Amino acid sequence: MLKYTDEHEWLRLEGDVATVGITDHAAEQLGDLVFVELPKVGATLAKGAAAAVVESVKAASDVYAPVDGEVTEINDAAVSSPESVGTDPQGAGWLYRVRLSDPSQLDGLMDEAAYRAFVG
Amino acid sequence: MTADTASSLLQTPLHALHQEAGARMVPFAGYAMPLQYPLGLLKEHLHTRKAAGLFDVSHMGQIAVRPRSGDLADAARALETVLPIDVVGLKPGRQRYGFLTTQGGGILDDLMIANLGDHYLLVVNAANKAAGLVHLLDAIGTPCSVEPIDRALIALQGPGAEGALARHLPAAAEMRFMDARPIAFADGEGLIVRAGYTGEDGFEIALPAEAALALARALLADPEVKPIGLGARDSLRLEAGLCLHGSDIDLETSPVEAGLSWAIPTVRRRGGDREGGFPGAERILAELADGPARLRVGLRPEGRTPVRAGAPLYPAGDAAEPAGRVTSGGFGPSLDGPIAMGVLPSALAVPGTQVFAEVRGQRLPCAVVPLPFRPAGFKRS
The missing domain is CATH 2.40.30.110 (Aminomethyltransferase beta-barrel domains)
Incomplete structure (x- = not known):
């Protein structure tokens, strides 16, 4: 199941663990990425709080946690090759995996069609 | 950007070209300006360092200062009452860096000044051009006429700039750093200076709107030349260690604190023949003598x-x-x-x-x- 937030993140749910990244639309808007900072494995995320940071040459942008939960895995390749987050944000450029503490939080998120309509 | 926002912004003479090139336009100092093109900031930056980048900097202010007496030395002396630099010694056909200082010894704006024989041309920051103009009119409006010139300004920067520009304006190849040469275009007078804001060799060309569009199109037909947005302009100048007014220098920061003492020659310092006589001289001369x-x-x-x-x-x-x-x-x-x-x-x-x-x-x-x-x-x- 693929979900999107209005903060331009995507979540792919497998069981109770969601893989999270930024959308291709967000990556295009941010431009070339030069630095990625991810949460630590085991960190507790609160929905709406800054969980990661992606930085272009010009600016730093927070990536907000789309749900509450515990970080189970991070994508080291995104840190070592920040450009991969820009070029393949919904594939190799995923950011982290989180075990959801409240799966009902997914209900408020958009599906693919709704997100495409949202970004116009 | 919404249509309403866009309609309230000024457009440079190269606006159509930016749109054709697929630029992402942003509001900057009241103008719609290209932040970056489809190539992207990173590649635009690297292309400028390796070949040649074309920048639209038409949002910057161009101000002509002419002596009412007809004697350029009168304008030089007047300009030295607002600039702590050596204007008197600036030879015809040469440009140098300077700054307008505040009474408190801060920097109202930084600028380039060129001696064009019968007048001086000042190129000032877009965000400060109104303030700079008022300041100049107040301070030197009696001995000098101070008039903004409404024309385009394009910069061609990078190791490939000379070759690319000389194909269209052969005089470019004969110039050295900080040379300034008047040049006539079909729709009016212009100017080439060998300078820029990237740390690379390059040129800035002030010219009328139609000529600017034609020259920019001709330059961009060369595969060595790519259009470069404000994003890469900022990363290029940062690598070059150049100040951005409003960030690294401002109304409070003195030129000495900003590491710009090199622009204040001995003749304007304590004991010099034309010591002081500019706003904020007390603080600036003390900092030059004692360290900031x-x-x-x-x-x-x-x-x-x-x-x-x-x-x-x-x-x-x-x-x-x-x-x-x-x-x-x-x-x-x-x-x-x-x-x-x-x-x-x-x-x-x-x-x-x-x-x-x-x-x-x-x-x-x-x-x-x-x-x-x-x-x-x-x-x-």
Whole structure:
């Protein structure tokens, strides 16, 4: 199941663990990425709080946690090759995996069609 | 950008060209300006360092200062009452860097001034052009006419700039760094100067709107020349260690604190034949003689995390109070790492000193380094 937030993140749910990244639309808007900072494995995320940071040459942008939960895995390749987050944000450029503490939080998120309509 | 926002913004003579090139336009100092083109900021930056980049800087202010007496020396003396530099000694066909100072010894604006034989041309920052014009009219409007010139300004920067420009304007190849040559275009007078804001060899060409569009199109037909947006303009100037007014220099920062003392010659300092006589001279001359309390520095963060403008700088990882702050910072594409400039107390403003920038609650070690971050490619001879 693929979900999107209005903060331009995507979540792919497998069981109770969601893989999270930024959308291709967000990556295009941010431009070339030069630095990625991810949460630590085991960190507790609160929905709406800054969980990661992606930085272009010009600016730093927070990536907000789309749900509450515990970080189970991070994508080291995104840190070592920040450009991969820009070029393949919904594939190799995923950011982290989180075990959801409240799966009902997914209900408020958009599906693919709704997100495409949202970004116009 | 909404249509309403767009309609209230001024457009430069190259607006259509930006749109054709697929630029992402942003509001900047009241103008719709290209932030970046489809090539992207990183590649635009690297292309300028390797070949040639074309910049639309038509938003900048061009101001002609003419002596009412007809004697250029009168305009030079008048300009020296607002600029702490050597205007009297600036030869015809030459340009130099300067700044308008405030009564408190800060910087109202930084600018380029060219001697064009019968008048001076000042090129001032877009955001300050109204303030600069008012200041000049107040201060030197009696001995001089002070008139803004409404025309385009394009910059061609990079090691390939001379070759690309000389195909259209052969005079370019004969010029050296800071030469300024008037040039006639079909729709009016223009000017070429060999200077820029990237640390590369290059040119700035002031010219009428139609000629600007034609020249820009002709230059862009050359595969060596790519259009470059304001984003890369900023990362290029940061690597070159050049100040951005409003960030690294401002109404409070003195030219001495900003490391711009080189622009204030002996003749304007204490004991010089034309000592002082400009706004803020008391503070500026004292700082030149005794050293400033703080200084602009280059900073190389030790890790990969970019350190950006506004980040406090601490003298130690556990220091309670910041000693300074970052004034410009980001990522240097040609250095493949984070770079920044900031202000520090003079005792800490020594290359090799370690300071700590606070970013998202973490204290990141940064080395104080000499500026520029990379050597300039100017054609000085």
